[in-house]
Amino acid sequence: MNPHAHTSSLPPEGAGPPRGGSSAVTMQTKKRIAVVIGAGSVKCAAGIGLAKVLAREGIAIDLLVGASGGSMFAAVMAQGLPHEETTELVSQLWTRDLTSQRDNRAMLSALLPRMFGFDEKFGMKSDALVMQRLQAVFGNSRIEGTKTQLLITATDFHTGEQVVFSRGKLTDAIRASISIPFIFKPWTFDGRTYIDGFMSDPLPVGPAVREGADIIIAMGFDSPMQENISSPTRFAFQLSSIMNNNLQRARFAFHNAAHHGEVIAIVPEFEQRVRLFDTAKIPYIIEEGERATEAILPQLHRMLAQGERSLAAVA
Amino acid sequence: MKFDVSHDGAVCIVKVIGSIDGTTSQELQDTLGKLLGPDRKNMVIDCTELSYTSSAGLRVLLGGVKDSRRMGGDLRLAAVQAGVRKVLSLSGFDSILKIYPDASVATQSFAA
Numbered sequence: 001m002n003p004h005a006h007t008s009s010l011p012p013e014g015a016g017p018p019r020g021g022s023s024a025v026t027m028q029t030k031k032r033i034a035v036v037i038g039a040g041s042v043k044c045a046a047g048i049g050l051a052k053v054l055a056r057e058g059i060a061i062d063l064l065v066g067a068s069g070g071s072m073f074a075a076v077m078a079q080g081l082p083h084e085e086t087t088e089l090v091s092q093l094w095t096r097d098l099t100s101q102r103d104n105r106a107m108l109s110a111l112l113p114r115m116f117g118f119d120e121k122f123g124m125k126s127d128a129l130v131m132q133r134l135q136a137v138f139g140n141s142r143i144e145g146t147k148t149q150l151l152i153t154a155t156d157f158h159t160g161e162q163v164v165f166s167r168g169k170l171t172d173a174i175r176a177s178i179s180i181p182f183i184f185k186p187w188t189f190d191g192r193t194y195i196d197g198f199m200s201d202p203l204p205v206g207p208a209v210r211e212g213a214d215i216i217i218a219m220g221f222d223s224p225m226q227e228n229i230s231s232p233t234r235f236a237f238q239l240s241s242i243m244n245n246n247l248q249r250a251r252f253a254f255h256n257a258a259h260h261g262e263v264i265a266i267v268p269e270f271e272q273r274v275r276l277f278d279t280a281k282i283p284y285i286i287e288e289g290e291r292a293t294e295a296i297l298p299q300l301h302r303m304l305a306q307g308e309r310s311l312a313a314v315a
Numbered sequence: 316m317k318f319d320v321s322h323d324g325a326v327c328i329v330k331v332i333g334s335i336d337g338t339t340s341q342e343l344q345d346t347l348g349k350l351l352g353p354d355r356k357n358m359v360i361d362c363t364e365l366s367y368t369s370s371a372g373l374r375v376l377l378g379g380v381k382d383s384r385r386m387g388g389d390l391r392l393a394a395v396q397a398g399v400r401k402v403l404s405l406s407g408f409d410s411i412l413k414i415y416p417d418a419s420v421a422t423q424s425f426a427a
Binding site: 220257264295 | 334336337338367369370371373374377398401402404405406407408410
């Protein structure tokens, strides 16, 4: 078993102070704020807009959770860099050419499995550039070393269960979390094979609930439906979107019902169509993230104020 | 958050003004608890001026739906605004709640 992957052995609530992200607001309210960024490829940049608004309001994030594309953005945000630098880094990470290199051997193995040997390491695109980019941005940084506490989710390829990474190399956890089925091969390390985090939960609120977060701000994205089904890839994406959206609703409904505190859903609206690798639209996506976050600010401030009142009553 | 309670025959209409979250949900839960009963088991939540609901609000609405249905009635939503509708959709709650364009249509739906 991978010693860095956990499903139930995360530190209990209050087991230790949040890394670096603690602020005056957090100290006053004692409410732990988690931000969850769900699967959504480049749309996850809306999370940067969310973080910008919270920072402007003096609200610190105690915990970041990310799945799939959200893992990449959450990992960059957890470094505690200025927002401009965060935007620059994610723009370098996620570009169209990530999928430009076909994995010819994998394609042949799919067409002629007996001749070329087909196995679980199937992905139509080479992941060499993905790993190169992740390495360039994160190097040997570790999850437990980020400024804000970070959790990254992936899915165990063999059991289907959600896996939460709270320690270990960022590059491994993110690569595991973004193993888009059919596109990038599942990622194996420390004896376990992982597929994309969205396969078990596209909006992983569960780890934040388990960590004892009082207020969970969950930014989720619906997977887009294909405009036309003109290729096997589009066919696969359409199926994936249908399953993803239904799974997201089911899981989110459960977490809404189960959590003792608040889950605040943020669903940014994009009037412009945003495709998987529309990196040029990141500024627009961030703006929409800011707009959507501003809409929930009155509620968020009221909840934080309630925490302050409760503390005053106890005192 | 404020409530405006009215009745149309056997249907109780609760107009919720403001937002439902952890700071206000208990008030809504208490209100629904007082209004719902064997003789008044059909309810419409008029969401015309409901600007937002968090998970706490969803839990209260779900509780109201369960209670009313247990009594043989129903709790239905009317005039759900875009922001609230997104939360209902993301959580899948729109698949178990009946939603109508306005309170009048929702009230009439009980006669159908």
